[in-house]
Amino acid sequence: MLYAGLMSASLPPFPSHQEPAGTPELLELGVAGQDPCLRADAARNRARLLEAAAKLIAEHGAAGVTMEAVAAAAQVGKGTVFRRFGDRVGLLTALxxxxxxxxxxxxxxxxxxxxxxxxxxxxxxxxxxxxxxxxxxxxxxxxxxxxxxxxxxxxxxxxxxxxxxxxxxxxxxxxxxxxxxxxxxxxxxxxxxxxxxxxxxxxxxxxxxxxxxxxxxxxxxxxxxxxxxx
CATH class of the missing domain: 1.10.357 (Tetracycline Repressor; domain 2)
Incomplete structure (x- = not known):
């Protein structure tokens, strides 16, 4: 598939007169290497963290979203937020x-x-x-x-x-x-x-x-x- 090479180190030599065959798979934006098939409890925790982050943005803007603030709002340890999203950019990207x-x-x-x-x-x-x-x-x-x-x-x-x-x-x-x-x-x-x-x-x-x-x-x-x- 034409878009498969986009994950390589450099841009691929796309053919100049060809459309992608079929529907290319959409790219996941989350943390690299994260298992897309989350367990039900892990999926619920992730959703709760994102909900807490979205609420913080609504109340304080994006500047108010820190890993510590999200952990406090979701009532989990800060380490849980880091494990799920990697860093603040990973969290915001997931949003x-x-x-x-x-x-x-x-x-x-x-x-x-x-x-x-x-x-x-x-x-x-x-x-x-x-x-x-x-x-x-x-x-x-x-x-x-x-x-x-x-x-x-x-x-x-x-x-x-x-x-x-x-x-x-x-x-x-x-x-x-x-x-x-x-x-x-x-x-x-x-x-x-x-x-x-x-x-x-x-x-x-x-x-x-x-x-x-x-x-x-x-x-x-x-x-x-x-x-x-x-």
């Missing part, structure tokens, strides 16, 4: 799991133009718009869950997104140096950048979406079909 997997399903196997079936430039344009909206819906949590520099570009969800954009760009521009173009495109969609532009610069999300369409058009030389709609 993002549902929305991230829904987003993955949309661009991997949903209806076009975001999903398969549309021209690659249209899909690339739709992906950027969807990614911007995805970031904006949980921006504070996205920022709080930012991995440290050593893990920023190797987090499973980030690698899947980057690999997807690489696939689409290689379909649209087979002769381009996509390994250098893709990081430039992904930088536009980075949650930290979205936070700066929307929260600190006061730009509306619609302006970022229009900017993405303009960027895609300039890079590919093709105006996405969605850009022609009023």
């Amino acid at each position: 993002l799991d549902h929305s991230e997997r829904t987003f993955q399903a949309a661009f991997l196997s949903g209806p076009p133009p975001l999903g398969p079936g549309a021209p690659p430039v249209d899909r690339l344009n739709a992906f950027g718009h969807a990614m911007l909206r995805h970031c904006a819906q949980s921006l504070e949590l996205q920022i709080a869950a930012e991995p440290d520099p050593a893990r920023r570009f190797t987090a499973p969800a980030r690698r899947l997104q980057r690999g997807h954009v690489t696939l689409l760009l290689r379909q649209a521009l087979p002769d381009a140096d996509c390994e250098l173009l893709v990081p430039a495109l992904m930088g536009f969609l980075d949650p930290v950048s979205v936070h700066h532009l929307t929260k600190q610069c006061g730009m509306p999300l619609a302006r970022l979406e229009a900017g993405w369409t303009d960027l895609v058009t300039r890079v590919t030389g093709v105006t996405p079909a969605a850009a022609d709609k009023p």
Whole structure:
């Protein structure tokens, strides 16, 4: 399967004119090596910890979520929280799991133009718009869950997104140096950048979406079909 190589150390050489066969398996966002088949009691404990963390975010914002605070709210030892999620980033990432997997399903196997079936430039344009909206819906949590520099570009969800954009760009521009173009495109969609532009610069999300369409058009030389709609 084309997306299987995304878990390797570097981006795989995606074929330039091929869609993934079948529906790719969505990536788990939790702690690496964690058993996905949790025992019933372990699953209940995990759900209770996530519920406590979500309540803390609702009451105090993402900054109020610490491993100690979650342990206290869930009435468990701090070690239990560390064993389940690894660290604070792992905990916050687990909170993002549902929305991230829904987003993955949309661009991997949903209806076009975001999903398969549309021209690659249209899909690339739709992906950027969807990614911007995805970031904006949980921006504070996205920022709080930012991995440290050593893990920023190797987090499973980030690698899947980057690999997807690489696939689409290689379909649209087979002769381009996509390994250098893709990081430039992904930088536009980075949650930290979205936070700066929307929260600190006061730009509306619609302006970022229009900017993405303009960027895609300039890079590919093709105006996405969605850009022609009023």
